[in-house]
Amino acid sequence: xxxxxxxxxxxxxxxxxxxxxxxxxxxxxxxxxxxxxxxxxxxxxxxxxxxxxxxxxxxxxxxxxxxxxxxxxxxxxxxxxxxxxxxxxxxxxxxxxxxxxxxxxxxxxxxxxxxxxxxxxxxxxxxxxxxxxxxxxxxxxxxxxxxxxxxxxxxxxxxxxxxxxxxxxxxxxxxxxxxxxxxxxxxxxxxxxxxxxxxxxxxxxxxxxxxxxxxxxxxxxxxxxxxxxxxxxxxxxxxxxxxxxxxxxxxxxxxxxxxxxxxxxxxxxxxxxxxxxxxxxxxxxxxxxxxxxxxxxxxxxxxxxxxxxxxxxxxxxxxxxxxxxxxxxxxxxxxxxxxxxxxxxxxxxxxxxxxxxxxxxxxxxxxxxxxxxxxxxxxxxxxxxxxxxxxxxxxxxxxxxxxxxxxxxxxxxxxxxxxxxxxxxxxxxxxxxxxxxxxxxxxxxxxxxxxxxxxxxxxxxxxxxxxxxxxxxxxxxxxxxxxxxxxxxxxxxxxxxxxxxxxxxxxxxxxxxxxxxxxxxxxxxxxxxxxxxxxxxxxxxxxxxxxxxxx
Ligand code: GLC
Numbered sequence: 001x002x003x004x005x006x007x008x009x010x011x012x013x014x015x016x017x018x019x020x021x022x023x024x025x026x027x028x029x030x031x032x033x034x035x036x037x038x039x040x041x042x043x044x045x046x047x048x049x050x051x052x053x054x055x056x057x058x059x060x061x062x063x064x065x066x067x068x069x070x071x072x073x074x075x076x077x078x079x080x081x082x083x084x085x086x087x088x089x090x091x092x093x094x095x096x097x098x099x100x101x102x103x104x105x106x107x108x109x110x111x112x113x114x115x116x117x118x119x120x121x122x123x124x125x126x127x128x129x130x131x132x133x134x135x136x137x138x139x140x141x142x143x144x145x146x147x148x149x150x151x152x153x154x155x156x157x158x159x160x161x162x163x164x165x166x167x168x169x170x171x172x173x174x175x176x177x178x179x180x181x182x183x184x185x186x187x188x189x190x191x192x193x194x195x196x197x198x199x200x201x202x203x204x205x206x207x208x209x210x211x212x213x214x215x216x217x218x219x220x221x222x223x224x225x226x227x228x229x230x231x232x233x234x235x236x237x238x239x240x241x242x243x244x245x246x247x248x249x250x251x252x253x254x255x256x257x258x259x260x261x262x263x264x265x266x267x268x269x270x271x272x273x274x275x276x277x278x279x280x281x282x283x284x285x286x287x288x289x290x291x292x293x294x295x296x297x298x299x300x301x302x303x304x305x306x307x308x309x310x311x312x313x314x315x316x317x318x319x320x321x322x323x324x325x326x327x328x329x330x331x332x333x334x335x336x337x338x339x340x341x342x343x344x345x346x347x348x349x350x351x352x353x354x355x356x357x358x359x360x361x362x363x364x365x366x367x368x369x370x371x372x373x374x375x376x377x378x379x380x381x382x383x384x385x386x387x388x389x390x391x392x393x394x395x396x397x398x399x400x401x402x403x404x405x406x407x408x409x410x411x412x413x414x415x416x417x418x419x420x421x422x423x424x425x426x427x428x429x430x431x432x433x434x435x436x437x438x439x440x441x442x443x444x445x446x447x448x449x450x451x452x453x454x455x456x457x458x459x460x461x462x463x464x465x466x467x468x469x470x471x472x473x474x475x476x477x478x479x480x481x482x483x484x485x486x487x488x489x490x491x492x493x494x495x496x497x498x499x500x501x502x503x504x505x506x507x508x509x510x511x512x513x514x515x516x517x518x519x520x521x522x523x524x525x526x527x528x529x530x531x532x533x534x535x536x537x538x539x540x541x542x543x544x545x546x547x548x549x550x551x
Contacts, residue, residue, distance in 0.1 A: 002463035002551035005046075005094070006196075006238045006266060006372055007303055009462070010452055012045040013310060014377040015061070016053055016075045017418050018398045021410035026417045028398070028409070030071075030080035034087050039434065041091040043380060043445075044452030048088065049198050049240070051311055052098045053081070057107050059167050061311075061396065063098075063200065064105035068185045078192075085193040094195035096240065101182045102201040103168040111169050115156040127161035127172045133211035139163065143340050145391070150211070159211070163204045173222060174208055183229045190230065196238035197230075202253065202264070203243050220252050223263040240266040240305055244315060247271050247296060254302040261299035269304040269371060274319050274327075276308065280352070280362055281330040283496045285478035287323075288369075292468045292480065295370075303462075304371030308362060309379055312392055313343030336387050345394045349382035354426055356382075357537040360447060360520055361493060364539045367455055368491045370466035370482070380448040381437055384427025389419065397422050402435040454518045454541060460484035463551050469507070474500035477534065481507075487546035490514075497536035505530035512545035 002008055020032030040048070052062030055072050062072065071081050088095050104111055114122040129150060136150035141164050150159045151166045161170045171178050186197065199205070206218045230237050241264040243253050255261045272295075275287035295304075314331075316324045324342075331337075331351040332344035339345045352358040359382060367373045378399055385394040398421045402408030407421040407429030414420070421429055437443030455461060464484025473479055476496025482489045488510060492502055507529055514526050518541035523533050526542055534540060 002459060004265075004301060004303075004463075005236060006240075007462040008456075008459055009047045009094070009372050010045050010455065011047045011049050011096075011240075011305065011372060011374040012040060012043070012377065013049040013051065013374055014399075015051040015311065015396060017062075017072075018396055018409075019377060020399065020401070021412065024411040025074070026410050026412035027074045028418070029074070030076035030084045034080075034084050037087055037091055037093065040093060043449055044456065045093060045375075047094040047096060047195065049374070050095065050097050052100055054100075057105055057167075059105070060165055061392070063100050063164075064103070064107075064168050065100055066105045066108045068101070069188055082192055089193070095193075096196040096198055096238065097189060097194050098200055099182075099186065099197035100200040101171060101185065102205045103162060103164060103170045106167045106169055115153050115160075118156075124175050125172055125178050126169050127209045128156070129159040129161070129211035131211075132159060135212055135214040138214045143342075145340075161209050161211075163201070163207070170204070170207075170209065172209075173205060173219065179222060179225070183226065186226070186230050187233050190234045190237055195234075195236065196240065196265075199239055199241040199264070202241040203245055220256065220263065223253065224256060227263050238265045240264075241268070243267055244270040244318075246318070247294060251296045251298075255299040259299060261301040265301060266303045266305045266372060268310075268374070269306050270315060271318060272304070272369065273307055273314065274316050274323075276362075276366065277314060277316065277327050277331065278319060278323050279478075279495055280358075281327045283476050285476070285493070285495055288365075288478055289468045292370075292466065305374050306366050306369050306371040307374040307376070308366050309348050309376045309395070310374070311376065311396060313339040313345045315343045317342040334387075339391060345387070345392055346385045347376075347383055347395050348379060350384045350427060354382065354384075355537070356444065357520060357535075359444065360451075361495070361537045361539055363448070364451060364491075364518065364520075364541070365478070365493045367451060368461060368480070368482070368489075368493070368541060370461065372462055373455075375448075380445055381432055381434055382427075382444045383432055384422055384425075386420065386422050393419060400429040400433040402433050403430060407433060408435070451518060457517070458482070458489045458541070458543070459486050459551065460489050469504070471504065471506055473502065474498075474534075476500070477502060479504065481544070485547065485549040485551055488544040489517075490542040490544045492532065492534055492538075492540045492542070494534045494536060494538045499533070499535050499538075502532040502534055503530050504532060507544060510544055514542055514544050517541050517543050 017028045019028040020036050021028045022031035053071050054065040055067045056062045110122045113120045114126050133150045136148045139149045140146040207216050209216050253264050272291045275291045279285050279288045398409035400407040437445035460482035464482045466482045469479035478493045520538045
């Protein structure tokens with residue numbers, strides 16, 4: 001294990017309210033999650049990322065908080081949450097929570113006070129304009145559902161800024177009191193025992209909004225300041241940020257350029273996500289090769305978080321129109337599968353036609369690429385989506401635990417469930433559930449367990465350096481390697497459907513008892529690495545050499 005836990009973590013993202021319901025009210029809760037920690041431990045997860053857990057009117061699935069110092073009573077009490085932290089820790093599992101401080105709910109007492117009077121002590125906690133800002137119809141995050149970024153509030157008799165939905169007024173980061181409060185919020189949860197935060201919407205948090213200026217400057221110093229604070233309060237705490245910006249803008253999120261990583265520890269690799277989707281759609285690894293080559297160099301301690309699916313739509317906005325069309329044509333051809341004109345609201349298994357080989361290939365690829373893998377709940381059993389639900393809710397259906405009614409998620413009357421379980425077709429819980437896969441050594445779940453176990457023995461992926469192996473390859477095949485003091489791993493992934501043979505004999509001199517450690521099928525001995533067979537959608541993780549050195 002390297003020095004920093006997050007470099008070799010396996011992060012599992014879940015929404016407590018759709019995971020496991022312990023009291024039969026139709027909403028998942030902390031006690032339900034505690035009851036599933038053994039499952040997560042067996043899967044090999046080392047860190048949970050919980051989607052927002054605060055009290056909220058839930059107009060944006062909790063990304064609209066009304067109290068940052070409490071938990072949504074539907075999920076349990078703060079006591080239950082503390083118990084969850086304890087129980088997770090007993091199993092070596094850390095917990096990070098969403099920190100959603102770009103905005104609050106408009107029902108938050110701060111906003112209620114702010115709008116009530118210009119003299120409110122909270123007035124300056126939000127961003128106001130006296131007159132309609134010229135850029136009010138620019139910069140919407142949810143085109144189609146959101147029509148402006150400034151809305152007139154009749155009570156306040158002023159316009160307030162909201163980068164997201166109109167019920168999510170932006171906090172005013174330029175107000176020192178807001179900064180102090182954000183730090184206090186992090187202190188509170190760190191004191192309770194969380195290992196860090198998934199920071200929501202970071203580019204917007206640090207935006208120094210000015211009415212009429214759609215390109216407001218950003219205050220990166222706040223990130224330095226917050227990092228200092230968080231790290232002082234808990235030395236091994238981590239900040240994992242959502243910053244979906246152009247690659248050349250990313251380095252300043254990690255550090256101030258002095259060479260030290262003094263801001264965010266980990267960023268989601270949105271660029272890679274889009275490119276992975278494109279590579280899978282075109283059966284051509286070229287864009288992944290580009291991604292490996294173009295990735296900005298990170299300061300020490302900086303790390304990517306890789307993902308295929310999360311709780312939002314797959315965002316294809318950074319691909320060219322041609323590229324985007326190819327992905328949509330393959331994975332989201334029906335308009336009902338698309339969202340905001342830029343993304344796909346589906347889970348991976350249905351996107352890949354529920355083709356087991358293809359699903360394994362995609363996840364083997366993600367988990368072998370540089371960075372820390374993040375896995376969305378339900379993906380490990382190949383859950384599907386429900387397109388009859390609105391927007392992103394299509395991929396936020398309850399976890400499918402068993403053959404029992406409500407997929408074993410809850411004993412409530414089905415009418416009372418937070419969201420309906422998927423109960424029809426190939427992805428219905430009758431076919432896709434944990435119980436069915438738990439005892440089946442050939443199941444997707446068993447495969448994930450094995451793959452994650454294999455990852456544990458390959459610290460080079462998380463802590464080492466990853467590069468493309470630039471030798472002639474059959475069409476569709478990506479060869480890459482991860483190097484570190486512990487040795488070298490070599491990976492072959494065939495994005496195409498043809499069986500091929502690969503020659504990696506140029507690596508033979510470095511090899512020391514090379515051996516397959518994870519494959520989609522039995523391939524026999526790796527020999528001299530010159531005639532490596534690889535089936536259509538096949539993959540081979542090969543340990544080239546291993547030393548007893550460590551990080
Ligand atoms: C982030 C979240 C998304 C949420 C938005 C507003 O993008 O991932 O789910 O709607 O922020 O908080």
